[in-house]
Amino acid sequence: MKLLNRKQIENLSKFKDHHLLTTSFYLDTDKSRLSKKEINVSSKNLLRQAKSRLEHMDLNKEQRESLTKDLDKIKKFSSRSLPSYNFSGLAVFSCHHKNFWQELNLPEPPRNRTVFDQNPYLRPLSALIEEYKKICTLVFDRREAKWYKIFAGDITLLETMEEDVPSKVKEGGWEGYESKRIERHIATHLREYFKNIAKKTFRLFKKNSYEWLILGAQEEYSSEFDPLLHPYLKDRLQGWLHLKPNDSPNKVLQNSLELEKQLLKKEEKKLTHHFISELKRDELAVSGLKETLKSLNRGELQTLFVMRNYSSPGRTCPHCQLLFVDEAVCPSCGEKTEPLVDVIDEAIEAAWDKSSQVKQMGSPSELDQYGKIGGLLRYKAR
Numbered sequence: 001m002k003l004l005n006r007k008q009i010e011n012l013s014k015f016k017d018h019h020l021l022t023t024s025f026y027l028d029t030d031k032s033r034l035s036k037k038e039i040n041v042s043s044k045n046l047l048r049q050a051k052s053r054l055e056h057m058d059l060n061k062e063q064r065e066s067l068t069k070d071l072d073k074i075k076k077f078s079s080r081s082l083p084s085y086n087f088s089g090l091a092v093f094s095c096h097h098k099n100f101w102q103e104l105n106l107p108e109p110p111r112n113r114t115v116f117d118q119n120p121y122l123r124p125l126s127a128l129i130e131e132y133k134k135i136c137t138l139v140f141d142r143r144e145a146k147w148y149k150i151f152a153g154d155i156t157l158l159e160t161m162e163e164d165v166p167s168k169v170k171e172g173g174w175e176g177y178e179s180k181r182i183e184r185h186i187a188t189h190l191r192e193y194f195k196n197i198a199k200k201t202f203r204l205f206k207k208n209s210y211e212w213l214i215l216g217a218q219e220e221y222s223s224e225f226d227p228l229l230h231p232y233l234k235d236r237l238q239g240w241l242h243l244k245p246n247d248s249p250n251k252v253l254q255n256s257l258e259l260e261k262q263l264l265k266k267e268e269k270k271l272t273h274h275f276i277s278e279l280k281r282d283e284l285a286v287s288g289l290k291e292t293l294k295s296l297n298r299g300e301l302q303t304l305f306v307m308r309n310y311s312s313p314g315r316t317c318p319h320c321q322l323l324f325v326d327e328a329v330c331p332s333c334g335e336k337t338e339p340l341v342d343v344i345d346e347a348i349e350a351a352w353d354k355s356s357q358v359k360q361m362g363s364p365s366e367l368d369q370y371g372k373i374g375g376l377l378r379y380k381a382r
């Protein structure tokens with residue numbers, strides 16, 4: 001099943017067993033960056049690590065059995081489906097003794113991770129859904145208009161409108177005054193039709209709170225159509241695409257996604273530049289693991305930036321949950337710290353807890369040269 005909306009996440013969150021634990025498995029399956037072999041290897045490693053973690057957990061027989069079965073089942077599922085798998089990420093939730101099993105195809109790569117907990121571990125899913133823009137793509141010509149909803153890589157036809165405005169006066173027909181009169185008539189007809197399209201678009205936006213508007217039409221309509229758009233829509237208009245109403249929904253989807261990707265990349269670049277310039281001015285930014293964890297512990301981070309594949313061991317205080325690179329004793333409470341296999345996972349989790357934004361960057365990114373991790377600060381400490 002594809003991850004398409006918040007409702008699916010809510011449904012998953014309702015699953016809970018008071019006695020048994022649930023396995024959540026996340027795998028990066030992005031074939032634009034990874035080979036089939038690499039994906040396969042990381043899946044196997046992930047499951048092997050999970051199994052060895054299981055051996056050291058304090059569990060009763062039934063709990064252990066159920067979790068072991070989960071891992072076996074996920075292993076079987078992976079080796080069967082990964083070779084022909086075509087999504088950027090995979091999430092599996094399983095609680096064997098309760099017959100609970102759910103797979104989700106993800107449109108973006110998650111961080112590789114296996115979690116055993118009372119509930120399905122859903123944070124990465126909510127973060128992913130939040131990153132998506134709610135898009136309305138309107139495709140029109142003189143005959144027809146179609147409104148599509150696009151979200152998380154999926155498209156739905158919302159409404160259609162048919163009108164059929166003739167394109168021009170027939171050649172060799174009327175001459176002079178009569179032909180001009182008809183032309184004027186057609187122009188008015190087209191304008192009325194465009195006005196109706198603009199009105200309907202505004203109504204749809206008010207009703208569904210879309211974030212972005214994309215228009216698909218011939219460019220010649222732009223000068224006529226643009227002024228008819230409500231300022232609210234003009235603010236949300238992201239661009240014009242060369243599309244026709246009889247183009248397939250898949251073509252509309254692919255073109256819109258391509259534009260979304262370009263715009264998001266641009267946004268990401270802008271944010272990275274802002275981060276780097278703050279760093280250089282020694283103002284509202286930190287970089288490198290040590291400094292970033294320090295700011296995170298203090299709750300100063302507005303945005304946490306991290307390279308998607310970066311992981312590093314670290315330590316945590318069992319008492320106040322602060323995160324460190326190598327402190328043996330918690331400077332805050334004096335408790336002995338405990339080792340963490342991956343402090344980055346915990347840092348992302350802690351950032352979400354403190355309502356900081358988390359931006360995971362794919363390479364290449366300028367962040368690579370700044371310690372692979374950093375953040376924008378809410379305010380300047382000290």
Ligand SMILES: [Zn+2]
Pocket residue numbers: 317318319320321322330331332333334335
């Ligand atoms: Zn402490």
